[in-house]
Amino acid sequence: MSGSAMDYDVLIIGAGMSGLAAGIRLAYFDKRVCILERHHRVGGLSSYYHRKGYDIDVGLHAMTNYVPKGVRLTPLPKLLRQLKLQPEDFDLRQQRMSVTRFPEKTLRFSNDFNLFVEEVNRNFPNQTDNFQKLVAAIRDYDELALDAKPLSAREVVGSYISDPLLVDMLFCPLMFYGSAQENDIEFGQFVIMFKGIYCEGFARPQIGIRQILDTLVKKYEGHGGTLRLRNGVQSLRVSNGRVEAAVLDSGEVLTAARIISSIGYIETLRLLPDYQPSRFPCDEGQMSLVESVLVLDKEPVELGYDTTITFYNGSERFSYRKPDQLVDVSSGVICCPNNFQLDKPLPEGMIRITNLANYGLWNALNEEEYKARKAVSLEQALEQVVKLIPDFRGSIVYSDVFTPKTIHRFTGHINGAVYGAPNKIKNGATHIENLFICGTDQGFLGIVGSMLSGISMANYHVLQKT
């Protein structure tokens, strides 16, 4: 085998959730593996930063797929077993209660699916049977199959549920937490999100995303994996239809028998020497977000707000699409990290507001306008959400806004597309036989999904093959 003459058995591009999870699998099974990350910190789309003494998570509002200890065959315990981690390693705290609020109706949900069923039945009494049939179809669907053919979730769900308002309300949280597609989502991905959010539920580590990232890095390095931060891959070298090396930003060249890239499908192809977009028709992801982070001088519960996550829509129909202005505050997500069932209070009160945004428009602004428009965006978002939750504006001690431009800068994802390209490549294969993708563009969603993506691709393309 030529592998032994190579620097590594496997190179992984990107130290996000999927790359780290893939790395753990490979390192545990004695592959010589190196993860290359351009940023100075791991995490990719789910990371964190420090500003003015505050630790601020990026990406993570909540982990989906929470199940109590003892459940075995759902995604979270599956990935814990695959990574040889204990549930305690993620230190998860369950949500209190979340809601989807539309002008006409409100649906509450928690980590007890029965509550959600009751809420749907109470609010939509003529949809009770339809909803039951939809849930049965969802439970029977194998969303992790790597060879499933793509279906429109709007079409499938619409064939069960006849009230468009209920359809919109079911879709709203799932779209915000995972859809790369405007106004629709592939049915397999809908099922992943439906089970993860409604059937299972939300939780977060006491200290936030760092708990997950630190755990993954420690495990990976413990198995002998190499992690190189501030080492982006500039290009890939190909010979005879096989990728044989990665050229780093520094000019250093690393050879490997296989490469798994978590940076996105088009983003990966662009590293190839003869990349021509016309040869690989693939729509770029367009869905990006502005997030407003508000640090408060008190716990939101002291202001009368104890909901964990509020998904809201203020328009007649819920529209999940790239806005034609900088940001669309008419719908969004309000997350309160304090409102989980924490052991001890977080160091400060915090509210995070997420709204759909347009990368192109943000990117076109000059520095001064960019700053000014961030401030306007924050005002707009606040004005909208205080119609739904207690007015906390008097308690804000610090605020920060990050935009699609910020997301692009730190993750390299085209258009700052948080959920990648609309068309997913479930088997992770590319036209190059030893180059594979994992992560957002492979198509398992959310933080749990992205880790499962890395695990599945490492298993399927490396461990089962060698």
Add this chain to the structure above:
Amino acid sequence: MTASQIRATILEVIGQILPDEDLSKLKGDVRIRDQVEMDSMDFLDIIMELRKRYGIEVPEEDYMKLATLDSAVAYLEPRMAHL
């Protein structure tokens, strides 16, 4: 390794993958997956763990031969005799 050592090894490997499972009542002639709550990823891990520990290669077409404890022991016996 003798047949009984191989059996003990397989049980130990399954126990490592599923630490909260009681394996003491596992029947030898019934599919392991029918007696223990595990998925295809777990099953694959048994095979990969055997490779990691003992360098045994089980080709994909032989996976079915590891379906029960008895058939797995029979299959692995010649392959682990030297260990």
